[in-house]
Amino acid sequence: MPHGTFARFIWPSFLAMILFIALPIVSVAMQSFFVEHEQVMREVENCGPFTCTTVLQVDVEATEALKADAPLGRYNGLGxxxxxxxxxxxxxxxxxxxxxxxxxxxxxxxxLPFYKALFFTLAYTFVVTPLVIVLGLLIALGVNRLPKVTKGPTIFASLLPMIVTPLIGGLILFWMVDADGIIGATLQIIFDDPDLSLKASAPLTWIMLMVYGVWHSTPFAFVVFYAGLQTVPTDTLEAAKIDGASRFQQVRYVIVPYMMPLLVFITLMQLMDNFRVLEPIVSFSAEAKARSLSWIIYNDLSGQDKLFGSAAATSMLTIFGVAILLTPVLIKTWRDFNRRAV
Amino acid sequence: MASTASKSPRLLTWFTTSMIIFWLMIAIGPFVWTVWGSFKVQGDFFSKADWRNAIYGFYTLSETGGSFTGNGYYGAWIQEEFWRNVLNTTIVVVCTVIISLTLGTLGGYALARSGYRYAFWLLIAALVFRAMPHITLVSGYLLPFFEWNIWGRLSTTIVVLVAINQPFTLWMLHSFFLNIPKDMDESAMVDGCTRFQAFWHVIIPVMWPGVITTGLFSFLLAYNDFAITSMLLSSENQTMVPKIASFLTQIREQGNVMFAVSAVVSAMVPLFFLVLFFQRQIVSGLTAGAVKG
Incomplete structure (x- = not known):
């Protein structure tokens, strides 16, 4: 396709991405060098019936004027x-x-708040991602063995946790593990501890959030693996069987290598999605025990005084983290591409 | 063909079947439980004393006179005017899907047919954009949007959602277009069509399955979004998801959990039907990116 035609087809989509994805990143970078104005203080004489005292008061008008004048705030460098x-x-x-x-x-x-959030985000990402892959593969292998009639309904039911809005899925689980909810109350009976609350302890909150993450993402891995299983060449499997491979060996040495590209794809998607974890923390009200990088940005922005500078700095650091996560993939793509070109 | 080699030991069958049943209970149980509980009063929904109350509705019966009650739904939809949020969600989602599909089919077609190096790099750039956490982008939007006075409007949110949808839409449609043989549009162009006519009259008619699948995912992205809608919409323009999030703060103050439960169930219903009717497309869409891309 000639360059001109290509440009004519792609420009609306390209423009949208430049304006609302690339430029905002520039805007975030700019904002991260500025902080909010200090409040303008003014000395005011306060006269009671007996004495006069001078107190410092916030000059609201002057502060507002300053904000309107330079909305970015004052320059703070890397402060x-x-x-x-x-x-x-x-x-x-x-x-x-x-x-x-x-x-x-x-x-x-x-x-320290940032490191705490970074630690949780990384822990969440690197615990949930492998679990999702293993469970997804197991369920796919299981469903593949089911009789044909039951496959459709099973896939239907399995898709629900992934399709449902993350905030809503989180809330549904949260109400069940609440101390008065079915799971929470049952756990109290099992452990014979009427004060047991998943919300009160940090490790339990973390586990709860990770269980949610696995519940939410396993269907994705399951569906991709299941579709992949349909394309595994039967000849190779038969040959392995004739050579005396056990079931486990068939999976380990035939099916898994065959599905390696799918595994890479799922890993990549899961790393991206788990690194931005935000909704479960909101719906589990878990911010006292577990905060993610996304959550601190969300918190900075949703308060009464919006801390743009602070949110922007965290955002830049988060983007840096995403870049590190993506580097291996990009390097691999670059190599593959060059190999193909040669 | 079932050869002797593929017959399975009974123990393995037993194990996998119970694993699947267990998974199904985990996958669908919470939904069933919540939908059932949404027709009860709070005392039954959170039935600490005896879990069977949640099923038979002990307190529901004594408080309202029936085993089921629609009080939660009345409170959410009428008292809290949840229908406004449903309306806003409908507007946002429909506009987002239509606009992103229009832009995405044009762009995806160009990327699939270009053959030049830059098309490949554009796709990689789109992948990097896809990885950006949405909330980091929001912190870039917020200040300019306040300054230009376009914050809080539905239209702003729609444009932002379309843009954020683009990387994903481009990838998916691009891989669907690759499946359509090049000969089709080339022979149309030999017959005297322009590139756009070939695209519109020849390619799009056979692309419908791909467009519908991609549309489903755009729908899900717009419908399920929390980070953008909760930060960019003013309280009167809120869509369902941020409204439910604001119910949470209200609950702490007033204690009407059942409003939130009913709202949550209401917001789940469209998704349920979506999976019911489009299961095949969703499965093919999830794998399209993986198998071909």
């Missing part, structure tokens, strides 16, 4: 990145100096 709420260089070096063991250092750093 937002290095402050306590983000990379916290000063605090980290203090902790490094003060702590005697490496474990103590990690524990100290873990108490």
């Amino acid at each position: 937002t990145y290095t402050n306590r709420g983000h990379l916290a260089f000063d605090e980290v070096s203090e902790i490094w100096a003060a702590s005697e063991s490496f474990g103590g250092f990690i524990a100290g750093v873990y108490n």
Whole structure:
């Protein structure tokens, strides 16, 4: 297709992506160098019946005027990145100096808000993704063995956790594990502990969120693997069987290698989606025990005073994280592409 | 063909069947439980004392005189005016799907037929854009949108959702277009069609399955979105999902959990029917990206 025709077909879509995905990233980068204006203070004389005192008061008008004048705020350079709420260089070096063991250092750093969120996000991503892949493959293998009549309804039911709105799916599970809900109350009876609450302890909250993540994403892996299973060449499988491969060996040495591209695809999608985890934390009201990077940005932006600078700095760091996650994939694509070109 | 080699030991059959049954209970149980419970009063929905109350509706019977009650739905839809949010969601979702499919088919067709290096790199760029967490983009939008005074409107949200949908839509439609033989549009062009006429009169008629599948996923993305709709819409323009999120804060103050439960069930119903009618398309769509791309 000639360049001109290509351009004529692609421009609306291209323009939309430039305007609303590429430029916002530039806008985020800009905003991250600025912070909110300080409030303009004014001395006011307060006269009671006996004495007069001067107090400092916020000059609302002047502050508003300043905000309208320079909506970005005042220039702060890399100050937002290095402050306590983000990379916290000063605090980290203090902790490094003060702590005697490496474990103590990690524990100290873990108490800083950004690192705490980063830690949760990474833990969530790298626990949920492998579990989703393993469970998805197991369910796909199981469903593949079912009699034909039951396959359709099984797939229908399996799709629901993935299709449902994440916030809604989270809420449904949350109400069930609530101390008064069916699962929560049952757990209390099983462990014979009437005060047991999944919300009150940090490890249980983490487990709950990860269980939600697995519940929500397993159908995706299942469907992709299931479709892949339909295309596994029967000759190769038969040959393996004749050579005496056990069932496990068939799966391990024939089916899994054959589905490797699918596995890479699922891993990539899951890494992207799990890294942005936000909704379950909102619907489980888990912010006291578990915060993700997305959640801190959401929190900065949804307050009464919108902390654009802080949110933008966290966003830039998050985008940096995504870039690191994607690098292996991009390098592989680059190599494949060059090999094909040669 | 069932040869002796593919016959399975009974133990394995037993194991896989019970695993699938267990999975089905986990997958669908929470939905059944919540839908059933939404017709009860709060005392039954959260039935700590005896879980059977949730099934038979012990408190529902004593409080309302019947085993089922629509009070939650009345409260959500009429009292809290949830129907407004349903209307907003309908507007947003329909517009988003139509616009993103229009842009996406044009772009996806160009990418599938170009053959030049830059088409490949555009697809890679789209993949990188697809990986951007939505909330980071929102923090880029918010300040400019406030400044230009376009924050809070449905139209702004629609445009943003369309743009965010594009990377995914392009990838999916591109892989569907690759399945359509090049000869079709080329022979149409030999017969005197322009490129656009060939696209419109020859390719699109055979592309409908792909367009419908992609449309389903655009629908899901717009319908299920939380990060963008909750940050970019003013409270009177809220769609269903942010409204449900704001019910959560209300619950803490007033304690009407059943409103939120009914709203959640109401928002689930369209998705349920979507899977019921389009199961095949959803499955083919999920695998289209994987197998070919």
